[in-house]
Amino acid sequence: MSMINDLLGPMGFIIIAGVLGLALIAVAAGMFLLQPADPLKKLQATNATATAPSRENRLRTDNGNNKLEKFSHFLEPQDEEELSSIRLKLVQAGYRSRNAVRIFYFAQMVLGLGALGVGLLYAFLASQNQPLETKQMVIYALLPAVVGYMAPRYWVNKRQEERQKSILEGFPDALDMMLVCVEAGQSMDQSIIRVARESREGYPALSEEFEIVAHEMKAGKDKAVVLRDLSERAGVPDISSFVTVLIQSATFGTPITDALRVYAEEMRDKRVMRAEEKANTLPTKMTLATMGLTVPPLILILIGPSLYGIVEMFDKMK
Incomplete structure (x- = not known):
């Protein structure tokens, strides 16, 4: 630990753990991408190509464009109810593609890990100037990761409401x-x-x-x-x-x-009725802004001359 602290500073252990975690993720992703295709799926695709019309083959078979198919076990919830719920939410937000659920979870994973890396880098740079407490290091590292992980969900909810x-x-x-x-x-x-x-x-x-x-x-x-x-x-x-x-x-x-x-x-x-409801709530929403913008100038106009007179009176008394 002393050698790591001498080389990388107080954040050395966290940096090494983060680099090893990213390396393991990269190795696992490479292994999944390079793994051979399932022979049973190859046989099914061959039979479908031999028996179905050409247009139907183009619509139903995977021509290599579905890059996330190999990660479907990790990028899709295994609970059928949760899968249906997130799929319905994406459809209501306007995302109807076949891979919408996988892309959604893939975006959450990538943004979460990327923000975590940025947070660790920022914490490392900040610790060079001044040693950070453990609480500060955790906040700097985890807060961007949480924001990055929740950003796709917030985007989908916003698109759903607007649509x-x-x-x-x-x-x-x-x-x-x-x-x-x-x-x-x-x-x-x-x-x-x-x-x-x-x-x-x-x-x-x-x-x-x-x-x-x-x-x-x-x-x-x-x-x-x-x-x-x-x-x-x-x-x-x-x-x-x-x-x-x-x-x-x-x-x-x-x-x-x-x-x-x-x-x-x-x-x-x-x-x-919806228009009338918005019109009726408008005065309530404008009350605070009206008070903030009109009351201070009004007080200044009413009390300002008196304050000026009092100040002049004290100057004369001096």
């Missing part, structure tokens, strides 16, 4: 347009396609969801299942209620125009 807000804002207008299309004689599938095309510029997230619904209906998927998937992907209560109305209308045989008209009116009322 749901965008869908909620554009849904009343899309519902009115859908009602106009249905009353003009178009079917529900055609109206969804038209709404997706017309709302692409203003509300891209909502347009994307309606396009997915249109493609799934064209593919022959059951309409009730498609609508429930829409409700799950959006994660917005208004969309869930809309899906429930459509399914009940189709189940009981009631006219879809009546259901859309009533629900569109309700959505317009809810939008007005």
Whole structure:
């Protein structure tokens, strides 16, 4: 320990442990990347190539682009409930790729280790000028690692909230347009396609969801299942209620125009109520800013002349 402290300073032991840990991670990653492919998977891919059409092979087989496939055991939670939860969160945030879960956990690992390395480097440089206490060294090393590890989760949560807000804002207008299309004689599938095309510029997230619904209906998927998937992907209560109305209308045989008209009116009322709620909370939010910006100048204007007169009076008394 004395030799290590002489060579590297008080942080020598932590630096050596960190370097060894990174070296072990690099060796393990290299071994996983260089390991031979599973013969059973090779056989399955060969059989699929021989029996399936060329386009289907391009869609279903792995052409070497999936670099994280070998690390799926480490980059995906083994608990099925946790895996479904994080996958749903990523879908609601707009990340629908096959490797979204793996990329998410890979980003957490890389950012966490990278921030840990930066923290250790900063602690080492800071200890050269002044010896650090153990508490300070732990804070300098672990705090950046925690921030780096939590940064992808914060980003996904932020994207999920923004996307749901965008869908909620554009849904009343899309519902009115859908009602106009249905009353003009178009079917529900055609109206969804038209709404997706017309709302692409203003509300891209909502347009994307309606396009997915249109493609799934064209593919022959059951309409009730498609609508429930829409409700799950959006994660917005208004969309869930809309899906429930459509399914009940189709189940009981009631006219879809009546259901859309009533629900569109309700959505317009809810939008007005949300605007009124924001307007009513505005005075409360502005109270502190108003007091901070107006009260000090007002006090200065009212008391300033008196204070100036008092100061002049004391000067004359002197």
